[in-house]
Amino acid sequence: MTTDAAAFKLNFTLAGIGRVLRAIATNQVAGWFPGWYVRITGQTGRGSEPETPAQVAAYFRTCFDDYRARLAADGDIVTCLAGKTVLEYGPGDMPGVALLLLAHGAAQVICVDRFPMLHLSARNAAVLAELLAGLDDAARARVRACLRDPDDPAQGFRPERLRYQVQASGLSELSDAVDLIISRAVLEHVNDLPASFADMYRALRPGGRMLHQVDLRSHGLHRQHPLDFLVWPVWLWNLMFSNKGTPNRWRVDRYRALVAQSGFVDIQVEATHRLESARVEAIRAHLAAPFRTLPAEDLAWLGCWLAGRKPSGATV
Ligand SMILES: C[S@@+](CC[C@H](N)C(=O)[O-])C[C@H]1O[C@@H](n2cnc3c(N)ncnc32)[C@H](O)[C@@H]1O
Incomplete structure (x- = not known):
């Protein structure tokens, strides 16, 4: 043996x-008690290692750069995202990737999660501030236009630009509404994969694309x-x-x-x-x-x- x-x-x-x-x-x-369970287990979506705001921001930049490399072969992600509605499955405890999508021209980002993970704590707001600080002037101005208070990411986003929805099923229940679907380290957690792929197909407009990284x-x-x-x-x-x-x-x-x-x-x-x-x-x-x-x-x-x-x- x-x-x-x-x-x-x-x-x-x-x-x-x-x-x-x-x-x-x-x-x-x-x-x-799914909400309570998520809270007492301290889940962030990124594992249990201690992280500084700079490290978390770097993680989200890596996620975004990976999407950019696959979505915009010529590197022009702003043209690729201009006017587009993006659906992100399972963003984790803060909308880091959503912020970067809006910074690079997306018209709207919708985040859907099975668990109420999102938490705009002071620490998570510091990560968003760090992401903002790392942007060029044009990208930062795009994000500021999406914030409830342009000077305070902790107040969250205007819902017509960034919407966060929690559904026990994890499904968006959208129909013919989005141009792009993304996820990272999410599909391996999905409890009903056939339902999730059917939901994605329904949510996409004809010609729309999906891109997932699965661990x-x-x-x-x-x-x-x-x-x-x-x-x-x-x-x-x-x-x-x-x-x-x-x-x-x-x-x-x-x-x-x-x-x-x-x-x-x-x-x-x-x-x-x-x-x-x-x-x-x-x-x-x-x-x-x-x-x-x-x-x-x-x-x-x-x-x-x-x-x-x-x-x-x-x-x-
Ligand atoms: C490992 S975390 C990844 C979070 C984030 N994408 C990241 O890279 O940091 C998995 C995420 O998927 C969410 N999730 C689990 N099951 C889901 C489902 N059926 N539909 C949508 N999201 C789900 C979790 O609540 C969590 O936000």
Whole structure:
């Protein structure tokens, strides 16, 4: 038996029971009181490492630059966003990417989340101020025009320019209303992926595009092997985590299939991280049923960019 497999077996035969019972109990609490659960667990959407406002601002700039590189091949993001309505799924605890989209010409940004994450605390307002300070004069003027008080980001945004909506389903429920949909580190948390892709297709205007970065890693829920979180049977995983926004564990095959089934065209799926095939094969026999039989290449993907377009002639 390989080291990976032996260590994994020990973990899942002995150490799991307390963890399972705790996870099931807290999942019930999260289901009844989602807002409270998000608050007491201190979720920001960016993990639990302490961060300075400058570091958080740098993270949002990286997110925006990644979108820019994929959306505007010629680098002219202002022309690309001019007059556009953008829908962001799962912004986290502050609208950092939304601010940068508005700074670069978007007409409106709508953020939708399953959990009430947004919090314009003094700390988060300091991040927004930091983002503002890093902009050139034209971009800063665009953002100031979107703020309730141009001198105080803590007062929030004018809702006709930046709207934040929380829906228990996580769905926008928009129809033929937006030109671009983006998300980062969100789709792997979505509890009903077919519903979310159907929502995106409906929300987009014909010809509209979507662009997502998906993190298929364990988010700290593995023990000895990066894929050992795929061992838990689907029913048990749902019992432990369905209400918490914990990764849904779906692999890239599922994303590819759902995007195509939802009607998108020009689909592009590109790996961001991969596991070596020897490590995939070391754990495969222990994986739960939906994962065990996947092609090695699909199991190896630990993250991806996913893009698609609603056909120009599409009716809603
Ligand atoms: C890991 S955080 C990422 C936050 C942000 N995009 C970032 O990069 O910092 C995941 C986000 O997705 C949200 N989320 C979870 N399930 C969702 C769903 N079904 N629909 C929309 N958003 C969801 C979470 O509440 C959270 O805001």
